[in-house]
Amino acid sequence: MRGMSLRIALLGLLTAYGSASGYDLTKKFERSVAHVWQAGHSQIYPELAKMTADGLVTVEAEGARGRKIYSITPEGRAELRAWLVGHDPTGPARSEVALQAFLLPLLDPGEALDVLERLKAYMEQKQAELEALWAAKHASPVPEGTSGVKFGNLALDLGIRQTRTTLEWANDAMAQLERQA
């Protein structure tokens, strides 16, 4: 039961937004889950086929242009619930930003400052995107959601906080490097 996060993400989206096609789900990945997990259609289509074979989803209907509408089965719901409740969050730590941070002292301070400057710009842009998403969500009048919390908001909040933290770190690291130079 390793690395089945793509499966879980798909089951989650099918639960939250109701039935959808592979195409729809690909769009959801681009738009709503992108800050949390990424997957392209070339990964999603085969996975849906496997999940159908495993009985976690079914093809509810076939629409125009070969469109296949998937929906989650009780087995799928059980699988999702079991993962959410039982999954140990020991995900492999792999962050390119952190790796860059780790290796930064190998550069001389001037170059390191440049790298941090670029990182800062990237993070600021990301922050703006996330905050725009936040604003958009809070403007609309409760669209979808299972409990009182709007779907995806907790994750969005986490993302915004983490971006802010990275930004603060970059600023402090720059100040530290400037003191040395």
Added chain:
Amino acid sequence: MRGMSLRIALLGLLTAYGSASGYDLTKKFERSVAHVWQAGHSQIYPELAKMTADGLVTVEAEGARGRKIYSITPEGRAELRAWLVGHDPTGPARSEVALQAFLLPLLDPGEALDVLERLKAYMEQKQAELEALWAAKHASPVPEGTSGVKFGNLALDLGIRQTRTTLEWANDAMAQLERQA
């Protein structure tokens, strides 16, 4: 030039700590880089072989028990520097914790609280580990490092801040769920 982070990490370690064997580098991964990037020996040995073929590292000497001592070449140094200075930090976003956060509203509040409680415990433990590392580094009298900043400290600082942020988020999310229940 995609996903060459393992290469970069190895080049970085060879620069920072001088020449080392595959075994040594595996240990460094377990101990010093683990919070930033992960790799086992079965990934490291073949990669070192490829890097040798590409002229980025050389086998400096062969010691006892078949031990091979690698060191970085000028080409390797150039490659590392180019990556650090020129790399765009657009790493694929893939966080199991964030995915769990995203899907959390699919559970009822009681179960969601349990999940957050477990996450909090995990993060607290991680935080303790990182802070112990920090304390250990600040106790010893400047061991290795290229500039004035001790090697790996910037990354450690980032890790500690991010863990703290996740912890704060978990607490606030729990408070929010409790208000609903």
Added chain:
DNA sequence: GATTGACATGTCAGCTCTTACATGTCACCT
């Protein structure tokens, strides 16, 4: 009537990564 572009689904080569298997050396303890 033709082109454009969004819709829609798939496959495949090749890389990364994980897990497990496999082999052998050397120092130390009993």
Added chain:
DNA sequence: AGGTGACATGTAAGAGCTGACATGTCAATC
């Protein structure tokens, strides 16, 4: 002399993922 455990290097199957290739439908514009 035998056993344990750290040292040390490798291979291989299979999953995960990326990027490119491939195919076709439908609606709207020119």
